[in-house]
Amino acid sequence: MKNSNKSTNGVMVEQIANFLDSQSIQYREDASCESCGSKMNYREFHFWLAGNGMAWNIRLPVCAICVQPKVNKLPAHRDAA
Numbered sequence: 839m840k841n842s843n844k845s846t847n848g849v850m851v852e853q854i855a856n857f858l859d860s861q862s863i864q865y866r867e868d869a870s871c872e873s874c875g876s877k878m879n880y881r882e883f884h885f886w887l888a889g890n891g892m893a894w895n896i897r898l899p900v901c902a903i904c905v906q907p908k909v910n911k912l913p914a915h916r917d918a919a
């Protein structure tokens with residue numbers, strides 16, 4: 839009987855948990871957006887892993903400018919070749 843699927847899932851859960859743990863301590867007051875250079879706002883996100891009851895509250899940087907929905911700009915003039 840194969841049990842590899844369950845162990846793979848266990849490793850994946852562990853990696854996700856380690857990732858979330860590492861992200862939860864990366865709060866930087868002076869973080870700025872890599873795209874536009876403006877100061878990042880921190881929003882609190884709640885992550886949880888279904889099935890094992892593990893949960894994280896993590897503050898992640900969000901750029902108030904870049905988070906705006908990007909509207910696809912239609913070309914004003916279409917040059918017919």
Ligand SMILES: [Zn+2]
Pocket residue numbers: 871872873874875876901902903904905
């Ligand atoms: Zn930005």
